[in-house]
Amino acid sequence: MKNSACNEAINRPRRHAGGPPFWKTTALEQLHPEQWEALCDGCGRCCLQKFQNGKTGKVTYTWVACYLLDTWACRCTDYANRTAQVPTCLALTPGQIPRLRWLPKTCAYRRLSEGKDLEPWHPLVSGDPSLVHRAGISVRDKAISEIYVHPEDVEYYTVGYRI
Numbered sequence: 001m002k003n004s005a006c007n008e009a010i011n012r013p014r015r016h017a018g019g020p021p022f023w024k025t026t027a028l029e030q031l032h033p034e035q036w037e038a039l040c041d042g043c044g045r046c047c048l049q050k051f052q053n054g055k056t057g058k059v060t061y062t063w064v065a066c067y068l069l070d071t072w073a074c075r076c077t078d079y080a081n082r083t084a085q086v087p088t089c090l091a092l093t094p095g096q097i098p099r100l101r102w103l104p105k106t107c108a109y110r111r112l113s114e115g116k117d118l119e120p121w122h123p124l125v126s127g128d129p130s131l132v133h134r135a136g137i138s139v140r141d142k143a144i145s146e147i148y149v150h151p152e153d154v155e156y157y158t159v160g161y162r163i
C-alpha cells in the first residue's frame with residue numbers, strides 16, 4: 001500500500017441555525033457534496049505512505065507523504081486531479097468508509113461511520129481550521145515528502161504508534 005485518500009476541508013462551520021449540526025442529523029450517504037468535503041479535518045494523515053503486512057493485513061503508517069501533499073498546509077496541491085496524478089489515491093465515498101480500516105482513528109469519516117462524534121479540534125466544531133495543527137493531529141512538522149526519501153528508505157520513517 002502506498003498512498004491513500006484525502007478529502008479537502010471547506011473550513012467554515014455548517015450548522016443548521018438553531019439546530020443540531022448536519023453531521024448529527026444526516027447519514028454520510030445523504031450528505032450534500034459540500035457537507036461531505038467539509039467533514040475532512042485537513043489532517044493529511046491519509047496521505048502518508050503505509051505498509052501492509054501480507055499475512056496479518058496490519059497497516060503501518062510512515063511519515064513519508066505523497067509528493068502532492070503540501071506538508072505544511074496538509075492539503076493536496078492538485079486535489080481536483082488527484083486520482084489521475086496519483087493512481088493509488090482513493091477518492092473517498094460513503095460506501096467505502098466502513099471497509100477502509102486503515103483510515104486514521106481520528107478521521108472524521110471513520111469516526112462518523114463508527115457512530116462517534118467529531119473531535120473538539122475538528123474545524124466544524126471549533127470554528128478554527130488551525131486547531132487541527134495546534135492539537136498535534138495533522139502531519140504538519142512531522143511528515144516528509146516522498147520527493148526527499150529514497151523508496152528503499154521509507155521503512156525508516158515508520159510511525160511508532162497507531163494513528
Ligand code: SF4
Pocket residue numbers: 005006007008039040041042043044045046047103104106107108109
Ligand atoms: S484522514 Fe480523513 S480527515 Fe484526515 S485528511 Fe484524510 S480524509 Fe481528511
Ligand code: SF4
Pocket residue numbers: 003004005006007046047066067068069070075076077078079082083085086089090
Ligand atoms: S494525491 Fe493528494 S489527496 Fe491523494 S494521497 Fe496524494 S496528496 Fe493525498
